[in-house]
Amino acid sequence: MSDPVTTRPLKHMGDLDYSVVQQCMHCGMCLPSCPTYLETRQERNSPRGRIALMRAIADGDLEVTREFGEEMYYCLGCLACTTACPAGVDYPQLFEHARAEIEHQGVLFTPGRRFWRWLTLRQIFAKPWMLHAIGRMLWFYQASGLCALVRKSGLLRLLPEYLRNLEPSTPAVRRHFSAELIAELESPNFRKSRVGMLTGCVQDLTFSEVNRDTVEVLLANGCEVITPRDQGCCGSLHAHNGDLDQAVIQAKRIMDQFDLDSLDAIITNAAGCGSHLKHFSNLLKHDPDYADKAVIWDGKVRDISEWLVSIGFRKPEGNSISQKVTYHEACHLCHGQGISRQPREVLRAIPGLDLVELENATHCCGSAGVYNITQPEQAAKLQKEKIACIQRTGATLVATANPGCHLQIQNGIGSMAEVKHPVSLLAEAYRAERSSVSVE
Ligand code: SF4
Ligand code: SF4
Structure with missing residues (x-):
């Protein structure tokens, strides 16, 4: 199949402030932090390589092609490169504009892709009532035993392979929103x-x-x-x-x-x-x-x-969580918001909780939004590496502050450890404190 190229004027990349496109000084310090570069060792799969492609497009030296589209969807958007970059390159802005341009130019177009994007981005995740209605249906499907029945019946074999592989990791929808x-x-x-x-x-x-x-x-x-x-x-x-x-x-x-x-x-x-x-x-x-x-x-x-x-939160008293806990840093918390110390402070304030540091805590777990759906192989590799690091800590509980990471880690680790949000652990400690006071 020939490689589709842009025929329309640039919309999103043309809208990008040119000073952002120019920020990269090609030093390469981001390369060792980039999971896709570490996987292939190819410049085009690195932050520096991707930024060079974006600049060439913004300069009019290169067109938006399917290849460029695939490259930008191979990028996890994990933002590890922004933490590593001494020049303060605004990679999130570049990444978002590049992906928007790819969609605007339609270089990855297939009828199926267009339909799924319309259904998810323009319908389900654009209309709260529709999201809730689908949530209710999913909850019923899972809680009524219908899901188990469908799994047993072999009906799932009718699904395309990628959906069949994903089905076991469908998150459990809560009864109450x-x-x-x-x-x-x-x-x-x-x-x-x-x-x-x-x-x-x-x-x-x-x-x-x-x-x-x-x-x-x-x-x-x-x-x-x-x-x-x-x-x-x-x-x-x-x-x-x-x-x-x-x-x-x-x-x-x-x-x-x-x-x-x-x-x-x-x-x-x-x-x-x-x-x-x-x-x-x-x-x-x-x-x-x-x-x-x-x-x-x-x-x-x-x-x-x-x-x-x-605000100087209050430390709970008592001894509520006597467990070895490790902390996985969600990419969009540590790299996207520069927040690393605070969740650990919350965890350390919980009496009885034994916080053990996780090797490569800031490395992506492979969830990365919908990356585990669009790039299942690479996502599975990152998940495996993350789980191996967690297992080496001996922790029975993993704290993390993002729903995607939560699901990715829980699916990978199974019954070997629980996964919880740090704020849920703090809430548990406050509840334990209250119940011990009422018993006294
Ligand atoms: S966002 Fe992540 S995968 Fe993408 S270029 Fe930066 S470090 Fe690499
Ligand atoms: S570290 Fe920053 S300035 Fe250096 S190559 Fe990577 S993006 Fe460019």
């Missing part, structure tokens, strides 16, 4: 601050209890919590997958749900969302109605552990 577990307004005994709570999309369906735990921890630290209903996706999924136009719509939608002036912070507990939510000012810089508001928004978004440490 966040709006059923969290009231719109929850007030602490003594109010010190007022925060907005982001419930997410995947997090809302598959980890609604983490959202509840987050609210409990905030209340225990004097934060009044406002949780708007039907929030839906913040658009991070869209931005990372080349749909910047829909990402803009999602960003405005979520911003409209919060009264920014009345809030001290807006809290997220999902690393992938947080890393996107903190850059709305970039996404909306050309929008006359939202540009200023987005700057205020960015300044108020906080990851939960970042917020807790900044």
